[in-house]
Amino acid sequence: MSVSVKLAGFLVALAVVFGGAVGIGRAVGPVDVSPAADHGDMEGTEGMEGMEGMDMGESGATSIPKGLMVSQNGYSFRLDQAIVTPGTAVPVSFTIEGPDGRPVTEYDVEHEKELHLIAVRRDFSGFQHVHPERAQDGTWSTTLDLAPGQWRLFADFKASGAEAITLGNDLAVRGAYRPATPVAETRTATVDGYTVTLGGDLTAGEEAKLTLNVTRDGAPVTDLEPYLGAYGHLVALRSGDLAYLHVHPEGAPGDGETEPGPDVVFFAEVPSPDGYHLYLDFKHEGVVRTAAFTVTGSADTERSPDDDHADDSAH
Numbered sequence: 001m002s003v004s005v006k007l008a009g010f011l012v013a014l015a016v017v018f019g020g021a022v023g024i025g026r027a028v029g030p031v032d033v034s035p036a037a038d039h040g041d042m043e044g045t046e047g048m049e050g051m052e053g054m055d056m057g058e059s060g061a062t063s064i065p066k067g068l069m070v071s072q073n074g075y076s077f078r079l080d081q082a083i084v085t086p087g088t089a090v091p092v093s094f095t096i097e098g099p100d101g102r103p104v105t106e107y108d109v110e111h112e113k114e115l116h117l118i119a120v121r122r123d124f125s126g127f128q129h130v131h132p133e134r135a136q137d138g139t140w141s142t143t144l145d146l147a148p149g150q151w152r153l154f155a156d157f158k159a160s161g162a163e164a165i166t167l168g169n170d171l172a173v174r175g176a177y178r179p180a181t182p183v184a185e186t187r188t189a190t191v192d193g194y195t196v197t198l199g200g201d202l203t204a205g206e207e208a209k210l211t212l213n214v215t216r217d218g219a220p221v222t223d224l225e226p227y228l229g230a231y232g233h234l235v236a237l238r239s240g241d242l243a244y245l246h247v248h249p250e251g252a253p254g255d256g257e258t259e260p261g262p263d264v265v266f267f268a269e270v271p272s273p274d275g276y277h278l279y280l281d282f283k284h285e286g287v288v289r290t291a292a293f294t295v296t297g298s299a300d301t302e303r304s305p306d307d308d309h310a311d312d313s314a315h
């Protein structure tokens with residue numbers, strides 16, 4: 001929503017700059033005309049008239065998933081390293097550069113932390129969710145367990161006074177890279193003797209209810225421990241571009257309704273009928289473990305009933 005509002009403002013500004021003589025289709029082209037976008041005072045009915053007939057709806061090109069950009073809304077994810085040597089505790093540091101060009105030092109706490117760092121190898125075979133330490137000057141530091149290959153890092157945060165965003169950046173890890181064979185569908189994950197089963201289906205454009213059931217040695221786990229304000233934390237990434245999707249848990253520990261397992265419920269909305277990789281972090285007996293899944297979202301068939309008829313008549 002915020003992205004479309006901002007982009008709409010940007011297009012309005014462009015419309016003002018170019019006037020009515022230039023069609024909006026051409027005006028959209030030179031997106032590097034940044035001075036126009038930076039001027040918040042460029043508003044007016046003239047620009048709004050230029051907007052008429054344009055599809056600025058949620059389903060348009062304006063709704064961009066998180067995590068695909070290194071800079072957004074004036075904030076930039078500045079990694080100190082572009083290439084590192086593999087290891088189990090590789091030092092990684094970065095800053096979030098703010099609109100004033102300086103490292104951000106004021107954050108709002110979300111899910112109990114100022115910043116969540118997610119590291120995923122691009123073949124989805126490696127995943128880590130860590131909480132770096134921030135120095136006074138705004139430098140964030142942590143260590144990651146990195147095998148050779150191309151990794152994608154996501155910084156999920158809310159700078160004070162700004163909207164919550166997720167920025168992405170690439171980190172290359174030296175060494176021989178053997179990409180894992182892609183898996184189409186995995187709904188059961190085992191980790192350290194725990195079995196986690198994913199229930200629910202993803203449908204493009206609809207909020208889906210996902211239920212993750214945790215058992216150990218065949219017995220339901222009913223004493224999960226709170227982690228980041230919930231009984232689990234779920235990250236969803238799209239195959240192909242690693243778009244980082246918003247997922248939120250149902251209920252919270254201590255609300256009098258939410259049970260500490262064996263089921264942990266989330267709601268997720270995927271933007272397209274693609275493959276998605278889901279990573280559940282859950283805490284039990286003091287240890288946080290990650291269960292990984294792969295599911296494929298289906299198209300929203302209710303949106304295109306004509307397509308269904310076309311399929312029927314073809315048979």
Ligand SMILES: [Cu+2]
Pocket residue numbers: 111113115116117129130131228
């Ligand atoms: Cu986190």
